[in-house]
Amino acid sequence: MTFLEFLLILLVLYYVIYVLLWIVLDCNVALWYKSRFGVSLSSMRGQVVWITGASRGIGRALALSLARHGVRLVLSARRVEQLEQVQSECLAAARGLLAQKDVLILPMDMLELEKHQSHLYTVLNHFEKLDVLVNNAGRSQRANWTDISVEVDRELFELDVFSVVHLSRLVVRYFLEQNGGRGHLAATSSIAGFSPVPFSATYCAAKHALNAYLLALKVEQRKLDITIFAPGPVATDFLQEAFTGSQGTKVGLSTANQKRLTAERCGELFAVSLANKMDLTWCGLFPVNFLAYCARNSTLTKILAQFMTEKTLNKIREGKL
Known part of the structure; x- marks a missing residue:
């Protein structure tokens, strides 16, 4: 066997193993590696992390994952009662690493x-600093492309894009003025943000737009850490509040008994991506993770398009396949 043949065999083995990992893992390979061998979450102990949309779902799960390692938290959402419950859960999970003053409840409506x-001033007055902003608040959508009213397009973009960009700009200005341009900005995006799915056109567009805003920021401000976390289907009540195609209506469906990643696992992976300051990560059960990888390759995307109908893609997206 020549040296060139040996190298070719190694290359083939590398790609075979890599594809197998796409199938077996519930996240991208880099994130899985960091969860095993990367920077520990304990490295974030004492940092201040502000999480919007923290009252339930991924935001709540992320808060609990960080609290277990002594990360100080700002919990924001509209529902005070739910925030108080999450605060109690975080303090219990911290096992003495956090006092009540270390988990601040900050009720807010992202659209205001x-x-x-003033919300940012509240955070800074309480903790005297902010290390990480996690933009997690948002809503999904289920609707046929042709049935979506432009009013819904505007409402979804106002919440999932413009409110996020507005708050982020204020925090980035703080990072630039107080920290010499250093700070960490994160957002809950979606695999739909780089791999469009059927029956959610406005949501897909919003996540694409949010990704572009953050990536453009990274180009301009190289000292900033930017984390785009893109989950696939997760077992939360996300669909209860999801937009439809008509203004003022909600999907109101449950995700129970569907094949979805648990919110707890999603929050744990999100926390790992923050601790390791990863730029773009994603998670999802097979075949979602596999399809996410394929979507990052234009050739594979074209090949899959020949075999995947919109009905098949929708079944995968809804955890029914």
């Missing part, structure tokens, strides 16, 4: 842009 600055 005029209050964003």
